[in-house]
Amino acid sequence: MKITDYKLETYLEQMDRPLGDSNGPEGNDLIVSNILIINTDEGISGIAPLGNNQVANLFKIIEGKDPRETFSHWQNMVRYAFKGGDEGELHNALSAIDIALWDIKAKLNDEPLWKTLGSDDPKCKIYASDIGYCLDDNELYDFFKGMSDKGVDSGKVKIGLSFDDDIRRIGIVYEALAENFKRPKIMIDSNEYWSVKKAIQTINKIEEKYDIFWAEEPARRWDYRGLKLVSKNIKAAVATGENLNNVGDFYPLIDNQAVDILNVSSYQSGITGLRQIGNFAYAYELPVTTMNCIGNYNAQIATSIPNHLMMEVVDPGREKAYSKWNNNIEDGFVHMDNTPGIGLIVDEKKLKEMQNTDYGRKPKVPWSRREGAGLYIKELENQEVKWKVRD
Amino acid sequence: MKIIELKTTLFEFSLDRVMGDANSPRGRTKSGSCLVELITDEGLVGISIGGGNSIPQINLLFEAILKGNDPKTRFGIWKKMVEKFFKGGHDGIANDAISVLDVALWDLRAKINGEPLWKTLGASKKEVNVYASDIALPLCDKELGNWYKKMANNYGFRGAKLKVGLDQDSDLKRLEIMHNALSKNTKEPILYIDSNEYWSPKQTIRKVSEMEERYTLGWIEEPARRWDFLGLKKVSESLKTPVCAGENLDTLGDFLPYFHHRSADVIQISSGMTGITGALQIADAAYGLELPVTLGGSAGILHAHLANVIPNCITVEVPHPEPETKVYEWDVKIENGFAILGDKPGLGITINYEELAKSEVKNISVRSGPSPFGRRQGAGLYEVPPTDDEIKEASSK
Numbered sequence: 001m002k003i004t005d006y007k008l009e010t011y012l013e014q015m016d017r018p019l020g021d022s023n024g025p026e027g028n029d030l031i032v033s034n035i036l037i038i039n040t041d042e043g044i045s046g047i048a049p050l051g052n053n054q055v056a057n058l059f060k061i062i063e064g065k066d067p068r069e070t071f072s073h074w075q076n077m078v079r080y081a082f083k084g085g086d087e088g089e090l091h092n093a094l095s096a097i098d099i100a101l102w103d104i105k106a107k108l109n110d111e112p113l114w115k116t117l118g119s120d121d122p123k124c125k126i127y128a129s130d131i132g133y134c135l136d137d138n139e140l141y142d143f144f145k146g147m148s149d150k151g152v153d154s155g156k157v158k159i160g161l162s163f164d165d166d167i168r169r170i171g172i173v174y175e176a177l178a179e180n181f182k183r184p185k186i187m188i189d190s191n192e193y194w195s196v197k198k199a200i201q202t203i204n205k206i207e208e209k210y211d212i213f214w215a216e217e218p219a220r221r222w223d224y225r226g227l228k229l230v231s232k233n234i235k236a237a238v239a240t241g242e243n244l245n246n247v248g249d250f251y252p253l254i255d256n257q258a259v260d261i262l263n264v265s266s267y268q269s270g271i272t273g274l275r276q277i278g279n280f281a282y283a284y285e286l287p288v289t290t291m292n293c294i295g296n297y298n299a300q301i302a303t304s305i306p307n308h309l310m311m312e313v314v315d316p317g318r319e320k321a322y323s324k325w326n327n328n329i330e331d332g333f334v335h336m337d338n339t340p341g342i343g344l345i346v347d348e349k350k351l352k353e354m355q356n357t358d359y360g361r362k363p364k365v366p367w368s369r370r371e372g373a374g375l376y377i378k379e380l381e382n383q384e385v386k387w388k389v390r391d
Numbered sequence: 392m393k394i395i396e397l398k399t400t401l402f403e404f405s406l407d408r409v410m411g412d413a414n415s416p417r418g419r420t421k422s423g424s425c426l427v428e429l430i431t432d433e434g435l436v437g438i439s440i441g442g443g444n445s446i447p448q449i450n451l452l453f454e455a456i457l458k459g460n461d462p463k464t465r466f467g468i469w470k471k472m473v474e475k476f477f478k479g480g481h482d483g484i485a486n487d488a489i490s491v492l493d494v495a496l497w498d499l500r501a502k503i504n505g506e507p508l509w510k511t512l513g514a515s516k517k518e519v520n521v522y523a524s525d526i527a528l529p530l531c532d533k534e535l536g537n538w539y540k541k542m543a544n545n546y547g548f549r550g551a552k553l554k555v556g557l558d559q560d561s562d563l564k565r566l567e568i569m570h571n572a573l574s575k576n577t578k579e580p581i582l583y584i585d586s587n588e589y590w591s592p593k594q595t596i597r598k599v600s601e602m603e604e605r606y607t608l609g610w611i612e613e614p615a616r617r618w619d620f621l622g623l624k625k626v627s628e629s630l631k632t633p634v635c636a637g638e639n640l641d642t643l644g645d646f647l648p649y650f651h652h653r654s655a656d657v658i659q660i661s662s663g664m665t666g667i668t669g670a671l672q673i674a675d676a677a678y679g680l681e682l683p684v685t686l687g688g689s690a691g692i693l694h695a696h697l698a699n700v701i702p703n704c705i706t707v708e709v710p711h712p713e714p715e716t717k718v719y720e721w722d723v724k725i726e727n728g729f730a731i732l733g734d735k736p737g738l739g740i741t742i743n744y745e746e747l748a749k750s751e752v753k754n755i756s757v758r759s760g761p762s763p764f765g766r767r768q769g770a771g772l773y774e775v776p777p778t779d780d781e782i783k784e785a786s787s788k
Contacts, residue, residue, distance in 0.1 A: 071512060072699065075702060105513075111463070118464060120460070120467025251680060276702070306672070
């Protein structure tokens with residue numbers, strides 16, 4: 001069995017709602033997406049809902065090879081990336097290829113990936129995440145109430161730019177989840193906008209009023225001393241890692257006890273890399289929590305990670321290119337079925353439609369860092385978000 | 392697909408040489424083990440060799456967790472097995488039982504796929520770096536020399552390990568014997584030594600420093616007690632030779648002090664650490680800390696299947712390049728100092744049931760285990776060289 005060729009589909013999609021955080025509070029509803037399709041000589045194709053033009057660079061390493069040899073392909077790609085490192089643009093492509101190869105491996109077994117990975121559990125606990133600094137109070141309530149009605153007992157809210165607004169919005173999330181749960185778990189995420197001390201001051205003030213399960217990215221991704229200091233000075237767990245690339249990036253954080261909960265994803269050096277990070281964390285008794293992703297396919301991997309806590313679900317409506325994805329949320333879990341592979345099936349007609357659509361505007365990429373980050377708070381301007389109206 | 396039946400068969404066989412280490416200079420000539428078979432409703436059989444002392448625990452886990460279950464859900468089963476022994480801890484005999492069952496489940500999974508285990512795990516390379524391991528302190532110098540020569544001449548080994556610990560002059564001489572035999576294949580033989588926790592950290596530092604004046608060593612194995620993370624660290628910081636440790640640990644959690652304190656330079660793992668599932672977890676954790684990994688000896692050299700999916704594996708221990716018993720054959724060849732993996736499905740181990748019936752025993756005898764005489768007098772304190780009586784007994788075997 002051989003890998004023959006690949007196709008990279010790029011398209012622009014208008015989501016059902018905009019996404020925004022402290023670095024881009026105004027939000028954005030147009031996203032650039034990619035689908036990588038790797039073909040074999042036996043008619044089975046593997047897909048990954050990501051990828052970029054660097055796939056061409058890495059594809060020569062796997063061309064003509066047996067797709068089942070996932071580990072060796074991963075290692076050869078990482079070795080190829082030695083000098084420049086398994087990061088940046090190449091890293092995205094490496095992850096995409098690794099995911100598509102795992103998709104093939106599971107499809108060859110005619111079983112879902114969760115089973116190929118040995119799990120006996122087709123359901124993954126989730127938490128709701130707004131990524132919705134741009135949402136007004138009602139929209140925010142409705143999102144979390146909707147998830148709460150599906151049995152979700154934990155919610156993460158984007159904060160960072162205004163204490164009064166932030167504490168009010170945390171209260172809204174609490175209230176929505178408390179409709180169904182006595183003590184919902186609340187997580188806050190400031191996306192590296194604060195300095196270390198600002199994080200300590202703010203989170204302590206929040207904790208006077210709310211019990212916070214974790215505070216995410218309260219300092220820069222690499223600042224293990226800063227993160228450690230935050231962890232020592234707040235009651236909530238420090239969660240971080242979404243912007244790290246591989247097991248090596250986690251080394252200083254784990255070794256210095258700078259992180260209490262790891263945010264992990266299969267774009268961290270693919271499914272192969274994600275599982276390594278999971279095991280590394282497991283050795284240190286640290287829980288891991290998987291990130292949101294298109295089609296919720298991280299759930300397929302999560303249930304065979306020994307110390308997996310729960311997976312982030314944002315669900316902004318960005319799966320129009322798929323006729324099937326892991327969207328069955330009930331009782332607080334995403335329930336996977338027996339669709340072979342990572343659980344995604346491409347809808348080629350809709351994909352073509354989107355590729356031919358002129359939206360009349362451009363997506364906001366890249367997602368840049370906001371002025372003042374790590375230094376001072378640049379307050380929300382009048383109507384920078386629709387809910388902020390200044391006198 | 393369902394697991395419907397479990398079979399365990401104890402057996403014993405004669406070894407090709409008198410085996411032993413610093414704790415057992417008298418040596419042993421027999422080995423015993425257990426064949427564990429998991430049979431599915433579709434007639435496939437997953438096998439594993441080991442766990443001879445944990446049959447009650449194997450039965451318990453089978454009845455409580457495996458029976459009637461889909462063998463493909465091996466991670467789920469692994470987790471349930473580990474959690475079953477929560478209160479008492481999943482180490483010791485519980486770990487032995489979990490390990491053999493996990494290995495049998497991996498064998499089944501690869502057989503279901505109709506491919507060798509190394510491919511199920513995602514490897515592409517069939518060559519695995521290996522070293523010859525004497526485990527033969529009771530052999531006299533001449534016999535030992537012949538064994539290393541055979542390893543170098545017939546199998547092309549460039550690296551080998553020597554059991555040391557009881558007599559420094561003898562150890563220095565035998566180090567030279569090993570070095571000279573391997574010199575046939577390389578200008579720079581890789582020389583490993585293993586004192587099996589017989590020395591205190593300071594004894595190790597004195598003795599290995601003297602050896603280092605003559606040879607560059609690949610590692611010193613178990614130079615202090617398995618749990619003594621400070622002692623191991625001290626040895627590592629005082630010697631040029633890397634410290635290799637871990638073989639007597641059972642679980643990932645046991646390794647945490649090593650990891651946190653950088654007690655070992657090379658992490659020794661095996662599928663006897665809550666199975667292949669557990670061994671791969673430990674390897675990933677070591678990888679996160681940039682620590683190399685080595686795999687210990689294994690029935691049917693099954694560890695060779697794992698080596699090429701461990702990102703930071705150095706080498707795999709081979710005490711027997713060819714089957715040491717007629718009870719089973721394996722699909723791994725040793726050539727030019729490498730293990731060459733075969734294409735038979737699963738672990739590639741084939742059982743000869745006729746021979747098994749001949750070798751079957753009710754109980755494995757005390758002297759057939761890897762530690763036939765327990766820990767030796769003087770261990771961690773002072774060296775007690777082999778007595779005349781012990782030498783006589785060893786040479787008569």
